[in-house]
Amino acid sequence: MSGAQGIAVPLAPTPASRPSSAGVWRRFMRSGMAVAGAGLLLVVVALVLAAPFLPLSDPDRTDILHRMARPLTTGHLLGTDELGRDLLSRVIWGTRLSLLVGVVAATLSSLIGSALGVVAAYYGRAVDTLVMRGVDMLMAFPYLLLALAIVAALGPSLGHAMLAIIIVNVPFFARAVRGATVSLRQSDFIAAARLMGQSNLRIIATELLPNVLPVVVVTASTSVGWMILETAGLSFLGLGAQPPVADLGGMLGSARNLINVAPHVAAVPGLAILLIAIGVNLVGDGVRDALDPRLRAGGLARISAVTEVAPDRPMPAQPPSDALLSVRSLRTEFRSGGQVWRAVNDVSFEVRAGEAVGLVGESGSGKTVTALSIAGLVASPPGRIAGGSIRFKGQELIGAPLAALQDIRGNRVAYMFQDPLTTLNPLLTIGQQISETVRRHQGLGPRAAMAQAVTLLEQVGITDPAQRARSFPHELSGGQRQRVGAAIALANSPDLIVADEPTTALDVTTQARVLALMNEQRHRLGAALVFISHDMGVIAELCDRVHVMYAGSIVESGRVADVLSRPAHPYTIRLLACVPRPGQARREVEPIPGLPPATNALPPGCAFAPRCDLAIAACSAGAIPMVAVGQEHAARCVRTRDALQEAAA
Amino acid sequence: MTRFILTRLALLVPVLLGVTIIVFVVMWLVPGDPATSILGTFATPENLAKVRSELGLNEAMPVRYAIWLTGVLHGDLGQSYILHRPVLDELLDRLVPTLLLAGASLALCSVVGILLGIVAAIRQNAWPDRVITLVVLLGVSTPSFWLGMLLILWFAVRFAWLPAGGMQDMFGPGGPGEIARHLILPTLALAAVPAAVLVRLTRTAMLEVMRQDYVRTARAKGLREGRVILRHAFLNALVNVVPIIGIEAGYVLGGAVYIESVFQWPGIGRMLVNAISTRDIILVQGGVLIVAAAYVVINLLTDIAQGVLDPRIRNA
Numbered sequence: 001m002s003g004a005q006g007i008a009v010p011l012a013p014t015p016a017s018r019p020s021s022a023g024v025w026r027r028f029m030r031s032g033m034a035v036a037g038a039g040l041l042l043v044v045v046a047l048v049l050a051a052p053f054l055p056l057s058d059p060d061r062t063d064i065l066h067r068m069a070r071p072l073t074t075g076h077l078l079g080t081d082e083l084g085r086d087l088l089s090r091v092i093w094g095t096r097l098s099l100l101v102g103v104v105a106a107t108l109s110s111l112i113g114s115a116l117g118v119v120a121a122y123y124g125r126a127v128d129t130l131v132m133r134g135v136d137m138l139m140a141f142p143y144l145l146l147a148l149a150i151v152a153a154l155g156p157s158l159g160h161a162m163l164a165i166i167i168v169n170v171p172f173f174a175r176a177v178r179g180a181t182v183s184l185r186q187s188d189f190i191a192a193a194r195l196m197g198q199s200n201l202r203i204i205a206t207e208l209l210p211n212v213l214p215v216v217v218v219t220a221s222t223s224v225g226w227m228i229l230e231t232a233g234l235s236f237l238g239l240g241a242q243p244p245v246a247d248l249g250g251m252l253g254s255a256r257n258l259i260n261v262a263p264h265v266a267a268v269p270g271l272a273i274l275l276i277a278i279g280v281n282l283v284g285d286g287v288r289d290a291l292d293p294r295l296r297a298g299g300l301a302r303i304s305a306v307t308e309v310a311p312d313r314p315m316p317a318q319p320p321s322d323a324l325l326s327v328r329s330l331r332t333e334f335r336s337g338g339q340v341w342r343a344v345n346d347v348s349f350e351v352r353a354g355e356a357v358g359l360v361g362e363s364g365s366g367k368t369v370t371a372l373s374i375a376g377l378v379a380s381p382p383g384r385i386a387g388g389s390i391r392f393k394g395q396e397l398i399g400a401p402l403a404a405l406q407d408i409r410g411n412r413v414a415y416m417f418q419d420p421l422t423t424l425n426p427l428l429t430i431g432q433q434i435s436e437t438v439r440r441h442q443g444l445g446p447r448a449a450m451a452q453a454v455t456l457l458e459q460v461g462i463t464d465p466a467q468r469a470r471s472f473p474h475e476l477s478g479g480q481r482q483r484v485g486a487a488i489a490l491a492n493s494p495d496l497i498v499a500d501e502p503t504t505a506l507d508v509t510t511q512a513r514v515l516a517l518m519n520e521q522r523h524r525l526g527a528a529l530v531f532i533s534h535d536m537g538v539i540a541e542l543c544d545r546v547h548v549m550y551a552g553s554i555v556e557s558g559r560v561a562d563v564l565s566r567p568a569h570p571y572t573i574r575l576l577a578c579v580p581r582p583g584q585a586r587r588e589v590e591p592i593p594g595l596p597p598a599t600n601a602l603p604p605g606c607a608f609a610p611r612c613d614l615a616i617a618a619c620s621a622g623a624i625p626m627v628a629v630g631q632e633h634a635a636r637c638v639r640t641r642d643a644l645q646e647a648a649a
Numbered sequence: 650m651t652r653f654i655l656t657r658l659a660l661l662v663p664v665l666l667g668v669t670i671i672v673f674v675v676m677w678l679v680p681g682d683p684a685t686s687i688l689g690t691f692a693t694p695e696n697l698a699k700v701r702s703e704l705g706l707n708e709a710m711p712v713r714y715a716i717w718l719t720g721v722l723h724g725d726l727g728q729s730y731i732l733h734r735p736v737l738d739e740l741l742d743r744l745v746p747t748l749l750l751a752g753a754s755l756a757l758c759s760v761v762g763i764l765l766g767i768v769a770a771i772r773q774n775a776w777p778d779r780v781i782t783l784v785v786l787l788g789v790s791t792p793s794f795w796l797g798m799l800l801i802l803w804f805a806v807r808f809a810w811l812p813a814g815g816m817q818d819m820f821g822p823g824g825p826g827e828i829a830r831h832l833i834l835p836t837l838a839l840a841a842v843p844a845a846v847l848v849r850l851t852r853t854a855m856l857e858v859m860r861q862d863y864v865r866t867a868r869a870k871g872l873r874e875g876r877v878i879l880r881h882a883f884l885n886a887l888v889n890v891v892p893i894i895g896i897e898a899g900y901v902l903g904g905a906v907y908i909e910s911v912f913q914w915p916g917i918g919r920m921l922v923n924a925i926s927t928r929d930i931i932l933v934q935g936g937v938l939i940v941a942a943a944y945v946v947i948n949l950l951t952d953i954a955q956g957v958l959d960p961r962i963r964n965a
């Protein structure tokens with residue numbers, strides 16, 4: 001997954017983990033379609049296995065007097081063909097043959113292909129080159145044509161048709177399995193097995209094969225349907241099963257000329273192939289979905305244009321202030337697999353016109369989700385705003401119509417994101433990407449908008465801006481890309497810029513330069529700023545006020561100078577210890593031991609308690625309120641109150 | 650861009666060489682004496698000897714390949730001993746109908762497949778998505794040759810709207826209108842499966858792209874959903890869909906064999922089936938080679954299309 005939005009929703013477990021077979025089975029069974037397909041196939045298989053014991057007439061016995069009898073004729077449930085042979089009997093025996101051929105072909109081609117793929121990837125170098133060039137050569141062919149050529153050379157027969165189908169499908173397996181194996185080959189457990197002196201064969205059999213098995217199963221289950229259809233096709237052309245023996249394709253082939261007079265002769269085997277293929281495809285899709293780690297992690301749900309809002313959300317008790325931006329009791333959560341992650345849990349703050357406010361915290365503290373909630377940009381599903389109010393210039397944004405939000409986004413509230421390599425569209429020039437927001441909100445024509453884009457590029461310090469406007473994101477350096485991000489944010493002279501760790505990916509010097517530039521331009525426009533960072537040092541340079549976030553809540557708020565000089569919350573104190581002092585390398589800074597709690601299982605009381613040196617029993621007793629510790633300075637800690645009382649006593 | 654295209658063209662050479670090797674090797678899998686299988690069991694010893702020396706059958710395999718390849722490079726694909734005419738002439742007569750049918754099907758399946766894929770993605774799990782998913786399931790499960798027969802049954806036999814086939818001469822009287830009328834049903838039959846495959850892959854590609862950070866950026870700029878989907882999401886999805894169109898070209902060229910047989914279409918596919926039943930090995934060899942070459946060229950075109958779309962690919 002692209003880790004869209006950098007939200008700390010723990011989705012899939014470790015990528016290398018093998019799907020548990022119980023889990024796979026559960027997911028498969030949950031898909032009604034897959035189960036229906038499996039049921040259909042079971043019936044078909046049971047029927048063809050029972051064929052010798054069923055009271056069927058001989059499929060090859062001709063009866064010219066009763067040729068081309070319609071279905072439901074006495075003695076012939078499905079009618080007869082052009083030689084008077086019983087169609088019910090023929091279709092059951094034909095299905096038996098088609099299924100057998102399909103299963104054998106799939107088994108053999110997956111075995112041979114997987115073996116080639118594993119060997120190529122495991123031994124690498126010359127072996128790999130040799131095998132994969134061969135595979136490439138075979139895949140340069142339209143595969144049905146290759147099958148045809150092989151049958152043409154060997155001569156028509158069902159065995160040759162099957163052989164041809166096997167050969168043309170081997171490359172697909174080889175390629176898929178090689179891809180899966182190559183990524184495993186470098187992994188630790190293979191290296192460990194090598195160090196332990198295990199033989200290559202043993203490593204392949206015990207370590208590699210079990211891990212690439214899901215790939216083999218997925219490829220096989222999605223291609224067995226093709227193989228049945230392809231073999232039927234060859235028989236249809238008269239190149240497979242030879243009369244009087246007929247598989248389903250052969251039956252269709254001989255019915256071809258009867259389409260005017262007796263269409264049912266073709267309909268019977270046609271429907272049989274259709275049913276088998278539907279069954280196989282449903283099961284194949286079910287297997288693929290059950291084994292696919294991406295789908296396991298909650299699926300490829302389409303992300304809507306605006307964050308979903310809970311209809312029955314609680315409204316904040318406090319009335320909104322008249323600040324530029326007033327966030328009250330915001331709750332944003334993620335729902336996945338029956339769990340709820342409370343990423344933002346009752347957050348309130350405000351931003352006055354022209355002011356710079358910092359949100360600081362570790363990753364997963366909810367600062368990014370808070371910022372994205374402002375313009376409804378939290379990915380949904382799985383995100384949703386469960387409560388609170390966000391007022392921007394007096395207008396309520398939570399639950400506002402999409403069109404109204406779209407008029408504000410990029411216009412009055414502009415965003416600047418982390419890592420512009422993924423946040424800029426790789427296929428459009430940066431000029432196009434800047435000018436499209438200008439055109440959207442200022443109603444300029446393409447030329448005027450592009451001219452303005454060039455001006456903006458110049459303002460953010462890009463040299464040779466007219467030339468650069470024609471570049472694509474990948475052609476720029478990280479610092480230049482981030483300047484482009486700034487240009488997009490500044491394009492419509494917004495009232496508020498929301499910057500989410502915009503310089504984290506840059507080296508220290510470039511970071512300082514981009515920040516200085518951003519601040520200068522912001523002041524020129526008189527725009528307010530919400531700046532998100534994990535780095536207290538950067539916040540200190542840019543912001544007037546700061547809110548420290550931990551596990552979805554604000555734990556300390558105040559003017560930057562106050563918080564820096566008199567931090568009141570133990571977490572803030574630890575965070576400040578992470579800020580490198582001059583002359584001290586960043587790496588020597590002691591990180592905070594332990595991890596923040598997962599927001600789907602927040603402890604009662606203070607979420608920091610497990611990591612806090614000062615924790616006492618009262619910390620975990622219940623919700624802890626913000627306590628004022630100075631002017632416009634407050635912290636959410638029971639010991640702060642103690643400390644205050646001690647000071648007062 | 651020019652450099653990108655030139656590189657791709659240069660890479661074409663080994664691929665085409667590989668194709669000739671495979672065609673050559675496969676054709677000499679023929680059991681028994683090739684000269685006998687070409688001329689039939691009643692051939693005179695003189696004729697057998699003539700064929701043997703023409704094809705270099707007395708030489709070693711690599712020498713034979715070299716002789717054959719030299720011929721191919723000079724436009725000499727050999728002689729059909731059944732039709733008594735040069736293989737190349739026969740192929741050229743039949744290439745246009747096949748390319749017409751394959752091209753029409755490829756165009757149809759691309760347009761329909763991509764459009765429905767987008768609709769299914771942006772209406773995910775709503776009724777349009779469910780209907781499309783069902784149709785796609787039917788599409789990938791129906792053998793194209795049976796679909797062709799059904800189309801004939803309904804539209805040619807029952808309603809008599811369109812001809813059931815029998816297109817004999819592409820350049821005969823009737824002109825383009827006549828060709829188009831004959832083209833509709835086989836094109837539908839041939840396009841159904843690849844269209845269904847493309848719907849699936851486009852849908853998945855769209856859903857994947859819609860999760861990318863740059864789509865969020867586009868929304869953060871306040872762009873309308875139409876623009877977000879078409880210019881930001883779809884354009885990126887297309888980069889992944891274009892190579893699939895190339896792969897589907899392979900399906901269409903191969904599937905043409907069935908469809909041409911069902912609809913009596915005067916193309917290479919039907920010629921191949923006839924040639925196989927008459928054991929006209931040389932003709933089969935030429936037909937397979939020319940269709941495979943067409944496939945390689947189509948894949949070159951999709952490669953280039955990908956480069957046009959994606960600056961990272963063309964500058965790589």
Ligand code: SF4
Nearest residue numbers: 606609612619637638
């Ligand atoms: S409330 Fe208790 S556990 Fe939480 S920060 Fe304060 S002292 Fe530590």
